Amino acid sequence: MPPNPPQIFEFLLFDGFSNMVLASAMEPLRDVRMNAGQDIAGWRVSTLDGAPVSSSSGLQITPDGAFDARQGNRTLVLVAGYRVREQITPALLAKLRTATRQARLVLALDTAAWLLAAAGVLDGHAATIHWQELEAFMEAFPKTEVSTARFVRSGPFLTCGGASTALDMILSLIQDLFGSAAAFGASTMFVYNPSRQSELNRGAARLEQRGSRKILQAANLMAENIETPLSTAELAKQVSLSERTLARAFQRELGMTPGKYYKILRLQHARYLSDETHLSLEQIAHRCGFSSASSLGRSFSTLYGRTIREARGQEKPWAQSDRLND
Numbered sequence: 001m002p003p004n005p006p007q008i009f010e011f012l013l014f015d016g017f018s019n020m021v022l023a024s025a026m027e028p029l030r031d032v033r034m035n036a037g038q039d040i041a042g043w044r045v046s047t048l049d050g051a052p053v054s055s056s057s058g059l060q061i062t063p064d065g066a067f068d069a070r071q072g073n074r075t076l077v078l079v080a081g082y083r084v085r086e087q088i089t090p091a092l093l094a095k096l097r098t099a100t101r102q103a104r105l106v107l108a109l110d111t112a113a114w115l116l117a118a119a120g121v122l123d124g125h126a127a128t129i130h131w132q133e134l135e136a137f138m139e140a141f142p143k144t145e146v147s148t149a150r151f152v153r154s155g156p157f158l159t160c161g162g163a164s165t166a167l168d169m170i171l172s173l174i175q176d177l178f179g180s181a182a183a184f185g186a187s188t189m190f191v192y193n194p195s196r197q198s199e200l201n202r203g204a205a206r207l208e209q210r211g212s213r214k215i216l217q218a219a220n221l222m223a224e225n226i227e228t229p230l231s232t233a234e235l236a237k238q239v240s241l242s243e244r245t246l247a248r249a250f251q252r253e254l255g256m257t258p259g260k261y262y263k264i265l266r267l268q269h270a271r272y273l274s275d276e277t278h279l280s281l282e283q284i285a286h287r288c289g290f291s292s293a294s295s296l297g298r299s300f301s302t303l304y305g306r307t308i309r310e311a312r313g314q315e316k317p318w319a320q321s322d323r324l325n326d
Contacts (some may be wrong), residue, residue: 005140013061018162020162045061105157281309
């Protein structure tokens with residue numbers, strides 16, 4: 001069941017942040033929310049004074065508003081990059097101390113751990129930072145246990161380095177908050193070369209339990225055969241597993257059968273087609289492996305809690321509250 005109320009993420013941006021780091025943390029959340037079909041996660045973008053900030057590549061971002069350090073019940077995501085030391089002021093450090101006491105979780109991306117450490121809130125905690133700052137960070141903050149891990153969770157704090165580690169961290173958090181299936185689905189959205197990513201233990205291969213590579217292979221086959229779905233027996237044969245072993249692997253790692261995951265994948269594609277095309281519901285049904293529009297409609301309502309016609313008439317999910325710029 002989705003969490004109630006929705007998990008709220010506030011992205012506090014600092015001048016010089018990396019576009020790639022921000023996207024690596026935000027886009028998986030967009031994928032989770034879109035595929036859930038419900039507002040299980042929301043976010044806003046803020047800056048300290050509500051004014052636009054510029055990324056390291058000069059892209060200017062207009063925030064949703066100014067940062068309120070006193071607001072609670074949120075996951076605070078700090079995104080900093082270049083010139084992080086120059087942005088430290090007593091007022092900022094006071095705000096961070098207040099905000100971290102109120103937040104559910106605090107994520108520090110790229111060089112943002114420097115800000116938290118300067119505020120004193122990482123004293124006694126383990127943390128990491130962008131690799132270029134590791135040595136200086138260790139020297140500047142001896143009360144923080146500095147790690148070279150890709151990301152570190154210590155109490156309410158999660159810290160990481162660059163874009164790829166931000167993706168690792170947010171997918172791990174998605175798994176904790178929304179389940180393995182949601183994390184697996186989001187991870188596969190960002191895997192361009194599955195075999196290479198598996199070799200590097202990235203993408204969906206970060207689900208390290210036994211059988212994950214076979215599940216990734218099966219999921220890729222499902223994605224390639226949306227219009228004419230394969231049977232579980234056919235999937236198992238193509239990934240060199242018995243049908244029973246494949247079913248057990250899916251149940252163990254994603255908490256559902258291969259058939260259920262396959263149907264969710266097809267329904268997600270149906271939702272995409274209903275949002276992005278003018279195809280009739282009958283045409284969408286056939287493109288997603290359903291025998292008729294009524295069969296699609298029943299399955300869609302069961303998963304999303306509303307009819308596909310109702311979903312089609314709603315405002316696009318990315319046009320609601322996840323605006324980055326005008």
